[in-house]
Amino acid sequence: MDDRVQQSQLSFPPDMVIPPQRYSGEANHAEEAARVFRRCWxxxxxxxxxxxxxxxxxxxxxxxxxxxxxxxxxxxxxxxxxxxxxxxxxxxxxxxxxxxxxxxxxxxxxxxxxxxxxxxxxxxxxxxxxxxxxxxxxxxxxxxxxxxxxxxxxxxxxxxEQLGAYGAVLDHLSELFTDRIDEGVLPWSANWKAALESALEVYHVDATHPETFKGYVKKVWICSYEGEHSRGVSQLSDGSARWWDGVSQKMGLPRSDRLESYDHYLIFPNLAIGVSHGALMSVQTYDPVGPDRCELHYRLFLGETSKPQTKGGAARKAVEANVAGFNRTILGEDQRVAEATHKGLKQVQVPAVLGSCEERIAAFHRAWLARMAAE
Ligand code: FES
Ligand SMILES: [Fe+2]
Structure with a gap:
């Protein structure tokens, strides 16, 4: 254990954290494919x-x-x-x-x-x-x-059974978010776990996204769990909430009656769904393509407009371009730190120090370690 941080001070003991050497190497990749990716839906x-x-x-x-x-x-x-x-x-x-x-x-x-x-x-x-x-x-x-x-x-x-209560969440999202406005696949030079982890906390937001996501959400992160899956909820900043209210009204976009903030779900192992103000759904998978590389497949959806005359119009196109550009900028910022972290993880052996603000990462690690230990 690194003596800068005594074990007793940590929220999450190091034996519950995925060791750095498990983020690279062909043998780990093959074992993970067999125990996690082949067995999960x-x-x-x-x-x-x-x-x-x-x-x-x-x-x-x-x-x-x-x-x-x-x-x-x-x-x-x-x-x-x-x-x-x-x-x-x-x-x-x-x-x-x-x-x-x-x-x-x-x-x-x-x-x-x-x-x-x-x-x-x-x-x-x-x-x-x-x-x-x-x-x-x-x-x-x-x-x-x-x-x-x-x-x-x-x-x-x-x-x-695998989805548990989150099955009903997928039903709800499926009914509401029917209009796909953007989709793409981004190659990242990082292990899929290092890539995904940047989506499981908002602690990184100030340093990683100072010009973008920092102004989008308030940094309080309320976490909850469903089996191997998890949810994090943060309030949108007042400015973002106002922007979405205006856009929803003008474009006739429906809003969820249940999801009102920035609601982020992880469906284990690698499906991440973020909903903004109940009006925009982002669906991302972090797909391993090797021990040191993954592909981030993203899709953005809005609900079906009640003002079809706005669809294809200049104002609607501007909103779509704004939202898609914002998403890609944030993903670029996350890519930068995920790739930097992947390089660092290959040079150390001591498990990372996770703070209480990183509890969803700890839950992801627990689920991953249990899957890898299962016969
Ligand atoms: S027909 Fe498929 S490889 Fe020959
Ligand atoms: Fe991020």
Whole structure:
């Protein structure tokens, strides 16, 4: 223990904090993929992109490429890897089209079986039974509201059980925030945990976001917990609240009757949802793409306007550009400190000192450590 800080003074004992060496290294990354990402229900996208027959989305779950596809109204998830010579099948994040491998054109049906094999009789001679043996690996898929989740491991608790009371929160958010105004994927040179942790406290706001988020919220952070998940609530600054009131009224934007401040949820392990003044929803995932890199996938939503004539107008466009620009600026500021922290974590062994203002990070660490210790 670092003798600058006696153990007895700390809110969170060091054995409950993820050791720095667990933020890097291929072995840790592989173990985490197996114990956390394969076993949890992972958020992969919205039903908005899966409304029509043959609509699909793809996602990477800690190194496993997954496709979720609408087959005649039935959502099914498969390994997005062709069983011929292992090309990825769908190459785009979303779209419409049957699962057809781009390499040699094998066509897969709703059961994942390659039913269309060009030149089969001549080159392969596969009968129906042999084709079935070449079916794509199927994964569990479940939906809550408009949020789509996939679990790679075949056995485990259901999605509703994993979400607990936060399932109803996803229902509520799904009903309200239907209008996606921005989306993007940002590559960060940081372990996903170091990246996510910057979203779990407001202690960093003054130093990291002096010109942006500092003026947006008041720094009081009321935390609560639901199983492995957590919530942090901060009041919006008076200026931000006034701005949102004006915008909501002018643009006819609906507001949540339950979420009125800056309400931030973490759905374990890596789905973060922030709601501003009940009027704007930001949905972020921190997806590991290696031990030292992650992708931050962000989406912003407003509610459906009651003044459709404002949509597409200059004032509405200015609001959308303002909100999207503000979000990206803040993410850039968080990226800077997450990447700096990742570099630092690789040079130390002593667990970080967490203060009482960082209790959601401690809860995230407890959940992560328990998952990693589970058989
Ligand atoms: S690799 Fe997919 S059809 Fe050949
Ligand atoms: Fe931040």
């Amino acid at each position: 992972m958020f992969v996208g919205f039903t908005d992109d899966l409304r029509n027959d043959n609509d699909f989305i793809t996602a990477d779950i800690a190194g496993t490429s997954v496709l979720v596809q609408n087959f005649d109204g039935d959502l099914r998830a498969y390994h997005n890897v062709c069983t011929h010579r292992y090309s990825l099948i769908h190459l785009r994040p979303c779209g419409n089209g049957k699962p057809v491998c781009p390499y040699h054109g094998w066509v897969f049906n709703r059961d994942g079986v390659p039913v269309g094999i060009p030149g089969n009789r001549e080159h392969f001679g596969l009968d129906d039974a042999a084709k079935k043996r070449l079916a794509l690996r199927r994964f569990e898929v479940a939906v809550r509201g408009r949020f789509v989740f996939v679990r790679l491991e075949p056995a485990g608790p259901g999605l509703d």
